[in-house]
Amino acid sequence: MSRIAVINVPYKLCTSTEGAASLHIGHSIAILRKECREVECVDYMDYNFDEFFAFSSLVFEYIEAYKSKYFKNLQKYEALDAMTRIILEKMMGIDNGINMLLGIPNDDIAKIVEATECAFFRQLENIRIGNYDSIILFAANNTSLLLIFTKLIQRYKNKSEIIVIDQFTFEPVTPYLQSVYTHKDIVGNDIRIFQKYDLLNPVLEKCIGDMIDTIVVGEGYDYLRKRFGSTENASISHERDEAIFYSSNGGRCYIIQSERIELDKLPFPDYSDMSDIYEFADIEFQRGCTFECVFCERTRMMGRSVKYHSSEYIVKMIKHIMSYGFKKFTVIDCAMNNNQKYMIDVLKAIDKEHFDIEYQGNLRTQETSDEFIRLLKQTGCSVIALGIENGSEEVLKSMNKKQSIPKMKELLKKLSDNEISLMLFLIIGFPTETINTISSNADLLDEIKEYVNIEIVEIEYYHAGHIQKLQPNVFDEYGIEWKNPYEKTYLRDSSFNFFTPGVFGSAIYKKGMSRLELYKATELYKKYFSESGIKLGMIYY
Secondary structure (H helix, E strand, C coil), rough: CCEEEEEECCCCCCCCCCEEEEEEHHHHHHHHHHEEEEEEEEECCCCHHHHHCCCHHHHHHHHHHHHCCCCCCHHHHHHHHHHHHHHHHHHHCCCCCCHHHHHHHHHHHHHHHHHHHHCCCHHHHHHHHHHCEEEEEECCCCHHHHHHHHHHHHCCCCCCCEEEECCCCCCCHHHHHHHHCCCCCCCCCCCCCHCCCCCCCHHHHHHHHHCCCCEECCCHHHHHHHHCCEECCCCEEEEEEEEEEHHHHHHHEEEECCCCCHHHCCCCCCCCCCCCCCCCEEEECCCCCCCCCCCCHHHHHHCCCCEEEEEHHHHHHHHHHHHHCEEEEECCCCCCCCCCCHHHHHHHHHHHHCCCCCEEEEEECCCCCHHHHHHHHHEEEEEEHHHHHCHHHHHHHHHHHHHHHHHHHHHHHHHHHCCEEEEEEECCCCCCCHHHHHHHHHCCCCHCCCCEEEEEEEEECCCCCCCCHHCHHHHHHHHHHECCCCCCCCHCCCCEEEECCCCCCEEEECCCCCHHHHHHHHHHHHHHHHHCCEEECCCCC
């Protein structure tokens, strides 16, 4: 019988409770507790505690104190990525890494590394006394934070097996881990060009097998069922697909390719350990997307196919989640209006129950029926997030967004007429965007704010393609050059810096904005939002 720890790994540094009760973790805990005959107990551990908040504040304050010295010309999101990367490098025995390029003293880093263990004190103490057979780390977005945590766990895990699974609704981590060993992205493209400058990559390749036993790429439900003896029928089509052996301490790591499953075959999520932490709970009606926007990695992870819950399952799931005390939900579907006929049927089924709930969700900026929007409001939708991305039709076309600005405006007005607030997303720094197109974004927002209720605008920097998009044809098409940040002034002058273990370097946008222009564009946005009275979200993350 197995004793299992399920751990929610932080996806970013934060100073207060972030996110919602994770649906993917909830489903996984339910599988382990209700289906798996080989499991004795499952303990859940979160990261939203004072110790982690204090550590995050320490890093934020350090960056703020030295922003004109060590972090000059870097955006704040880059400084945060750099700091987590530096902590990992120090823990892995690299003294002359990114901190050398930035000029940060080793003594300062040593003190921050010492504080890192305090950030995870509760989880580490539970691991120390828990005598777990398996520790499952559910990770998202920040590969450095995951590896920092796994390095700390080494001291306390005894003989525990360490398993890493993606949260899947966020940006994935496992493809980056996989690339350390295989030097390929998720679809098999060789990405050694993005690893050859990285001092950390060969160190990880040598010893990461001592830190992680199994990497599960994909949803992971079929793996959990097979691994821990679920009573449900399950199989892993590529079980033990790749076994990597390491010379240091004889460590080895398995890479498992997990398959997607039909959503109604999932047990309802177990939120019993999360209801006291989060105000919102994740819920999902459909998973996947049929579009292929250049900046998104969903279709690379899941293919161009969508899996659906039945209306009956969804109604029962809402009742189940409400039994934990939740009345607020985050619908994590990529776009609820991808299949409007399906969603109208779902919303009608929800409407019949007269639930006392409030939720926020995501829509794609496309033509959407009046009935659909009316049902959103009737069933408790209060906020809708939409990726308008850019006010230039040409830039949108280069993103493969397949979005019409007139139809987008029509949708925004319909939502506002139904008293649904809007969270809008813009992308800054797409390689086809120039400083001149910033004004078209401001003009668009000026126009729509007259007739819609904009709750907040979130602006994010384009990441030069995530690991699923790091392919020569993408870089050639959009005019991106990959540079060694240890040479010249590339670290401070590039359009975008990657500090992610597995992908490292500086991207130069030949067709887009320079570092100086990106800085000017950022300041223009800040000035515009300050003057317009629209709340601006975190521009650096």
